[in-house]
Amino acid sequence: MTDDAPSFDAHRCENGHVTYPGHTRCPDCGAEQTETVDLSDRTGTVVTWTTSTATPPGVREPNHLAIVEFTVDGESVRALGQLTTADGVDIGDDVEPVYAAELREPGAGIREPDSQAWDGFRFEPA
């Protein structure tokens, strides 16, 4: 990856706790989160997954989703994200993040388009 490549940032406090997304205070210890850890080049494990067939406005249908766990220096951190495919995916499988410029259509749903980002990482079976 080049330096310009989008990063998949988890947030870490001085005590080594890692969360995704970040918080004003670390949910584990209350310390400030002072650095980021890029998850985009790492391999994660599927904790659980689903395929949603009744999706809201602006969301692909069907929408495959997974909760994925990464390990960063012995600390686990989880992220929820779309799966590129649900074919053959099961709990415990390895997946890798793949960047997508637009995960759902901004403005099609109720949320103000400018209030948040719409790009991010899908998970692809490794």
Add this chain to the structure above:
Amino acid sequence: MDRVAIIGASMTQFGDRDAWVRALLAEAGDAALDDAGATAATSTTSTFRTWRAASSRDRPASRTRSLTT
């Protein structure tokens, strides 16, 4: 400590209703008060006293500030 009691309860028909939220709330609120044997207008409690009795004109002059003009 004096415990809190529930003295009335109501539930309206759930489902596909023609009424909008204001009417739905009023229907349930009226029925709950009715079940409790309380009405908003006749209750003598401080919460539900009849509001038309209260007016700024009833406030004693001694409690208002005097103006020069």
Add this chain to the structure above:
Amino acid sequence: MASGEFEGQTGVPNALAHDLNALPAYTQRVDQTSASGGAGIYAAWQSVASGASDLTLLVGGEKMTHKTTGEATDVIASLTHPVEYKHGVTLPSFAGLTARKYLDEYDAPRESLGKVAVKNHRNGTDNPHAQFRKEVDLETVLESPVVADPLRLYDFCPITDGSAGLVFCPESVAQEYTDDYVVVSGVGGATDTHVVHEREDPTTMGGVVESSNVAYEMADRGPEDVDVAELHDMFTILEFLQSEDLGFFEKGEGWKAVEEGVTDRDGDLPINTSGGLKSKGHPLGASGVAQAYEIYQQLLGDAGARQVDATVGLACNVGGFGNCVTTTILEQP
């Protein structure tokens, strides 16, 4: 409630007080998404317990059916964190994710979830206010269309209009109004992570555990004292999680209780005698109030065909996907 978002009408408490000739009574709106009704019970209890009010009316209601399912689902999904929302996550998809994990972790059969729907629909046939008063069989549930794999249409509550109300006062003056009243012996509220995937155990609802601990302690009761319970079965899997996190059954064994009929109307601990959100319907702000309405009826012996033998009842109202939870314990005086 979320009425402003569904209908474009805000300021509804003010309108209600005016319409009911309750002026100048102070009003407030309580927003805790699906748990707004339970949060309203908490607020109404606080208003009376603190001495600030000697008669408090709580009304929960929602108008939702004018929206398409997709639109209504999106309004509800707007409670999620931006990193969740951008992936198109919905509350039903959280239920699918959790159900798969639960079935895998505790070796529970898919059929056990279906049996929650069958039981609650059966109970709902005797509730004159329920949206659905029709029994469903297990085959219908298990063959209904997939909504969030492994969950199917009949694992989900419908979209509903409706309302419910409760009137609170100090117990010392209750008999000035009526001989038929119940007591709020315990009430607790708690908050879990906003971001659902950050929970250490995806099959535990921390807000249910914490809020019930507070309510049990206040009531000087434990899970073994509860005779009847209304749980927030917005999705069938939630009935398992709550029945465990409230301490009725060991973690991972809630499904067995349903299989064995323990939570049936004639079982040891009847759950959702009203039909639950599943058959009664789920007008967001009304649901927590309607749960208490059912317990109130059960304790007063007014539940008709749904009547069970009960002196202590519990209602658990869940907002978000367990993000905010209230537990209320009601008892005969």
